[in-house]
Amino acid sequence: MPPVLARLQQAAKMVMTRKKVVLLLLLGGMLSLLLHQGSQLSWSPRLLFPGAPCPAGRTRPKHTAVAFVKTHKTAGTTVQNILFRFAERHNVTLALPRPSCEHQFCYPRDFSARFVHPATRPPRMLASHLRFNRAELRRLLPNDTVYVTILREPAAMFESLFSYYNRHCPAFVRVPNGSLEAFLRAPRAYYRPDERYAMYAHNTLAYDLGGDNERSALDEPAYLAGLIRDLEAAFSLVMIAEYFDESLVLLRRLLAWDLEDVLYVKLNVRSASSRLAALPEGLARAARRWNGLDAGLYEHFNASFWRRVARAGRECVQREARQLREARERLLHRCFGPRPRLRPAAEIRNKQLQPWQPLGNVGIVGYDLPSRPPGPGGDECLKLAMPEVQYSSYLLHKQKLRASAWAERGRAGAGAGDRPPPPPPRPIRALPRLARRG
Numbered sequence: 001m002p003p004v005l006a007r008l009q010q011a012a013k014m015v016m017t018r019k020k021v022v023l024l025l026l027l028g029g030m031l032s033l034l035l036h037q038g039s040q041l042s043w044s045p046r047l048l049f050p051g052a053p054c055p056a057g058r059t060r061p062k063h064t065a066v067a068f069v070k071t072h073k074t075a076g077t078t079v080q081n082i083l084f085r086f087a088e089r090h091n092v093t094l095a096l097p098r099p100s101c102e103h104q105f106c107y108p109r110d111f112s113a114r115f116v117h118p119a120t121r122p123p124r125m126l127a128s129h130l131r132f133n134r135a136e137l138r139r140l141l142p143n144d145t146v147y148v149t150i151l152r153e154p155a156a157m158f159e160s161l162f163s164y165y166n167r168h169c170p171a172f173v174r175v176p177n178g179s180l181e182a183f184l185r186a187p188r189a190y191y192r193p194d195e196r197y198a199m200y201a202h203n204t205l206a207y208d209l210g211g212d213n214e215r216s217a218l219d220e221p222a223y224l225a226g227l228i229r230d231l232e233a234a235f236s237l238v239m240i241a242e243y244f245d246e247s248l249v250l251l252r253r254l255l256a257w258d259l260e261d262v263l264y265v266k267l268n269v270r271s272a273s274s275r276l277a278a279l280p281e282g283l284a285r286a287a288r289r290w291n292g293l294d295a296g297l298y299e300h301f302n303a304s305f306w307r308r309v310a311r312a313g314r315e316c317v318q319r320e321a322r323q324l325r326e327a328r329e330r331l332l333h334r335c336f337g338p339r340p341r342l343r344p345a346a347e348i349r350n351k352q353l354q355p356w357q358p359l360g361n362v363g364i365v366g367y368d369l370p371s372r373p374p375g376p377g378g379d380e381c382l383k384l385a386m387p388e389v390q391y392s393s394y395l396l397h398k399q400k401l402r403a404s405a406w407a408e409r410g411r412a413g414a415g416a417g418d419r420p421p422p423p424p425p426r427p428i429r430a431l432p433r434l435a436r437r438g
């Protein structure tokens with residue numbers, strides 16, 4: 001080989017080797033970056049290999065001490081129905097309001113353990129409307145209670161509140177032609193903070209969660225930050241109505257429940273003619289401005305919800321949410337026939353399934369059982385679609401019967417029945433003096 005060619009070949013080899021070295025360095029760098037980021041961004045084999053299995057079934061017994069703080073117009077009735085059915089199936093005592101509190105725990109008053117019907121004490125679960133009061137709930141419920149709640153995007157929530165309470169809440173009754181736009185253009189013209197049901201018209205989420213709904217998120221950011229801190233400390237999970245199925249996946253995991261335990265049908269849904277198809281962006285912005293505290297809470301907890309989904313493995317959560325939707329479809333077909341349809345109350349023949357109707361032009365729709373009952377599992381189908389008022393009364397009646405049977409056995413002496421007597425009602429502990437927020 002001529003020397004020139006040999007030198008050229010040698011030079012080419014050196015260039016190739018240098019290229020290889022650069023390539024290797026680049027690859028090494030990328031790998032190290034991936035591993036480094038991996039520890040911080042919770043990279044997992046699932047993300048690198050999306051087909052990899054998600055955590056299998058339950059590894060611990062189902063958790064039965066749960067307090068669901070039911071906020072207004074946030075899909076809370078659907079969550080409540082899931083908990084009611086769980087409590088019934090698993091024979092768990094569920095706190096229910098005494099009759100003078102109706103089916104809410106004397107809302108809008110601050111929750112007090114005195115509002116709980118004695119036949120439903122000591123409870124392990126609670127899921128009816130109340131104004132959150134952490135200290136009182138802790139006096140009532142076991143120490144291992146898991147607290148959960150749900151939020152909804154505040155503009156959509158406000159539209160729902162405005163329509164539902166249009167004839168109940170004086171601030172809304174005053175608005176000409178029941179116009180949401182007119183209200184949001186000048187809310188202070190219609191709203192009086194001290195009158196009855198004012199909390200349905202201003203920062204309802206903040207109010208339900210025990211906050212002061214009159215504070216301004218804009219002028220008092222420290223107040224909002226403090227409220228968020230308190231709620232972070234109190235709740236193990238804050239669900240988001242817009243991501244209902246993903247929320248249920250997180251709930252099921254938190255409580256070590258099965259996917260079947262969180263099957264549901266949507267309850268308390270307004271008819272299509274009672275709702276705005278879409279909220280114009282200008283109105284949505286005005287609704288969020290007026291409900292600034294709620295907007296701040298939603299922004300914070302929506303972000304932390306997604307961080308939590310990422311920690312649980314987004315792929316797995318979404319896969320499980322898909323499984324839940326498929327199982328739900330099958331259940332709907334089995335219970336309500338091949339074309340399950342939401343109907344106006346007047347078309348629902350079964351009285352136990354007729355949803356409560358607010359005053360005014362608002363229609364709440366529901367399901368009806370087909371004329372040919374769905375066979376075994378019919379009771380499950382009935383409870384699945386049973387509205388809050390009927391289900392609360394039914395459960396109260398059932399628990400009262402159980403409480404008097406237990407009392408009877410207690411009077412007859414221990415060992416008279418085949419079931420052990422229940423524990424005596426737990427005395428309510430003295431309430432520590434706490435500074436109230438607000």
Ligand SMILES: Nc1ncnc2c1ncn2[C@@H]1O[C@H](COP(=O)(O)OS(=O)(=O)O)[C@@H](OP(=O)(O)O)[C@H]1O
Pocket residue numbers: 071072073074075076077078160241242244265266267268269270271275
């Ligand atoms: N699964 C699911 N996902 C998303 N949204 C749902 C779900 N279930 C119920 N809903 C909607 O929630 C609204 C009723 O909320 P609540 O049951 O909390 O209302 S109430 O305060 O108890 O009266 C009501 O909203 P509007 O129809 O906009 O009024 C329901 O349609």
